Amino acid sequence: MNWKNILILALFVTVLFGCYDEDKIVPLEPGEGMVRYEFPQGENAWDQDIVEISEQFGVYLIYKDYKEGDFNRSWTGSGMGGVLYYGDDLTDEQAEFSTNFMKNHIFAHLNKAMVNKVLPMYWYMVYDYHNSSELFPGMAFKVAHRFYDEGLDFWGVCLFYGDPCPLTGEAIETPETPEEFRVRRCEILGNIFQKSFDKGNFVMPTGFADGIDYKTEVLYRDADRLDENYYIMRGFPGIMSPSFEDFSPVERNPTPLNQHFMEYIKIAMRYTKAEYEEMWPSATYKLIHEKRQFVIDYMKNTYNIDLEKIAELIGA
Numbered sequence: 001m002n003w004k005n006i007l008i009l010a011l012f013v014t015v016l017f018g019c020y021d022e023d024k025i026v027p028l029e030p031g032e033g034m035v036r037y038e039f040p041q042g043e044n045a046w047d048q049d050i051v052e053i054s055e056q057f058g059v060y061l062i063y064k065d066y067k068e069g070d071f072n073r074s075w076t077g078s079g080m081g082g083v084l085y086y087g088d089d090l091t092d093e094q095a096e097f098s099t100n101f102m103k104n105h106i107f108a109h110l111n112k113a114m115v116n117k118v119l120p121m122y123w124y125m126v127y128d129y130h131n132s133s134e135l136f137p138g139m140a141f142k143v144a145h146r147f148y149d150e151g152l153d154f155w156g157v158c159l160f161y162g163d164p165c166p167l168t169g170e171a172i173e174t175p176e177t178p179e180e181f182r183v184r185r186c187e188i189l190g191n192i193f194q195k196s197f198d199k200g201n202f203v204m205p206t207g208f209a210d211g212i213d214y215k216t217e218v219l220y221r222d223a224d225r226l227d228e229n230y231y232i233m234r235g236f237p238g239i240m241s242p243s244f245e246d247f248s249p250v251e252r253n254p255t256p257l258n259q260h261f262m263e264y265i266k267i268a269m270r271y272t273k274a275e276y277e278e279m280w281p282s283a284t285y286k287l288i289h290e291k292r293q294f295v296i297d298y299m300k301n302t303y304n305i306d307l308e309k310i311a312e313l314i315g316a
Contacts (some may be wrong), residue, residue, distance in 0.1 A: 001037070003225055004311070006127045006295035009164060015059065023137075025247065029142075031072060035060060036064055036122070037060070037065055038065070038123075039054070039060055039062075039235075041062065041064055041065065041108070042062060042095075042257065044095075044096070045096075046095060046096045046099040046100065048101055049099055049100075051104050053102070053103065053107055057107060057110070057112060057115065057119060058106075058119070058120065058121070059119050059120065059122070060121060060122050060123070060198070061073075061099060061123050061125060062122055062123070062124050062125065063089065063090040063094075063095040063098060063099070063125045064090060064095070065089065065122075066087065066088070066089060066126075067277060068126070069123070069171050070154075071085035071086060071087055071126070071129075071151075071156065072084055073151055073152040074153065075155065077110075077209070080097070083098060083131045083133070083143070084131060085129070085148070085156075086129075086130055086131065086132060087124070087126035087127060087128055087129040087130070087132070087156070087158070088126070088127040088128050088162075089127065090120070090125055090126070090127050090160065090170070091127075091197065091237055093125060094160045097159065097160075097174075097316070098125040098157070098159050098160075099125070099270065100316065101157075101175075101185075101311055101316070102123070102125070102157070102160060105181060105184070105185035106185060106188055106189065108307065108309050109119040109189055109305070109306070110192065111303070111304055111305070113201065113303075114161075114196050114201055114303060114305060115192060115196060115201070115215070116194075116196075116199075117153075117199060117201075118192060118195045118196050118199060118201065119192070120149075120151065120153055120154050120155045121153045121154065121156035122151075122153060123154065123155050123156070123157065124154055124155070124156040124157070125156075125157055125158075125159070126156050126158050127158070127159070127160045127161070128147045128161055128163075129131050129144070129156055129157075129158035129161075129172075130142050130144050130145055130161075130162075130193065131145070132242070133166075139140070140166070141165065141167055141168075141169070141174075142163075142164070142165040142166070142167075142170070143165070143170070144158070144164075144165070144166060144170050144171060144172045145158060145163060145172075146158055146184070146187065146243075147152070147187055147188055148174050148190060156174035157188065158172055159172070159173075159174050159184075160172075160174055161173075164293055166178070175316075176221070176315075177315065178313035178314055178315045179313060181244070181314065181315055181316065182194065182270070182276065182310075182311070182312075182313060182314075183244050183245055185310065186242055186244040186266070186269055187242070187244045189240075189310060190244060190266050190269065192220050192239070193262070193265055193266075193305075194262060195214065197258075197261075197262060199256070202299075202303050202305075204258065204303070205259075205294070205295075205298040206245070207294075208261055208291070208294065209257055209260075210297070211235070212234070212235050212254075212255070212260070212285065212291075213234060213289045214254045214257065214260075215254070215257075216229065216234075216254070217252045217253065217254075218230070218234050218236060218250055218251075218252060218253075218254055219231065220249040220250060220251045220252070226284070231249055231254075231287060232252040232280055232285050232288055233284075233288075234254070235287040235288050235291050236250045236254060236255050236263075236288075237263050237264055237267040237288060237291075237292070238257070238263065238267070238268065238269065240263060240266040241262060245271055247267070247270075249304075260305040261295070264292060264295040265295060265299065266289060266307070267292065268292055268296050268299075268311065269310040269311050271306045271311055272308070272311045272312065272313070273308070275311075276292065277289075296308055
């Protein structure tokens with residue numbers, strides 16, 4: 001038996017007969033189990049939450065001990081498209097806040113089947129997450145990143161920010177109000193659901209397109225709000241912005257079928273029934289309310305994804 005086989009056998013025996021203490025968080029050293037960081041990164045209550053998330057979803061939430069280059073691991077080499085990203089460790093207080101956000105506002109609304117082959121191995125919780133380029137000596141253009149999902153094996157989320165961009169004043173505000181928390185969770189969950197749909201982890205329900213005209217041009221001006229071809233009247237909810245802060249109207253061409261279905265998911269998770277009723281009274285815009293409820297019921301009954309719960313106004 002060669003040395004390679006002996007080492008493999010020894011490792012197998014160690015794992016098979018090793019002791020496990022459920023009450024103690026046992027850290028993995030960097031490199032063990034392909035983990036680049038000691039994990040968990042502490043013995044705090046929120047570290048136990050992080051361990052439970054990793055056990056359920058296979059994602060390691062990391063909040064400190066970042067090394068130079070960690071934010072620039074990409075599919076194309078150092079940096080994403082030649083742009084370098086920066087960030088810093090969280091304090092304990094920031095780490096607890098960020099972990100609670102990820103636990104209660106993100107992972108609480110997911111299930112393992114829905115995110116199969118979607119989530120990254122690492123999810124960095126970062127202070128002052130940004131990329132920066134020096135326009136001329138002493139003056140840098142700083143671009144803030146609330147959420148990043150293009151790393152080689154990591155995503156990033158930033159809830160605490162440093163100095164704003166000296167040129168534009170752009171910065172990231174820590175969510176405080178229920179509305180601010182909703183926007184931040186919808187931005188992330190909407191991205192996850194889109195990736196899950198693209199991978200076939202869930203599919204459009206039979207009958208979704210019934211009663212929808214995908215050929216005739218739609219109207220979108222405020223003056224046309226009561227016209228039968230106004231986009232809302234025709235059952236098109238608009239196009240949600242990537243930040244989930246607002247949506248834009250459908251202009252002329254009806255939304256393609258797959259995108260149409262996903263826009264209903266995004267609208268349903270962004271606005272409560274009461275809020276949507278106030279914007280578009282069901283007595284006038286009956287079809288869009290019927291389709292909205294159809295999608296809500298389908299996602300809850302088929303995939304255990306409660307879009308109405310995501311839309312609720314809850315804080316930290």
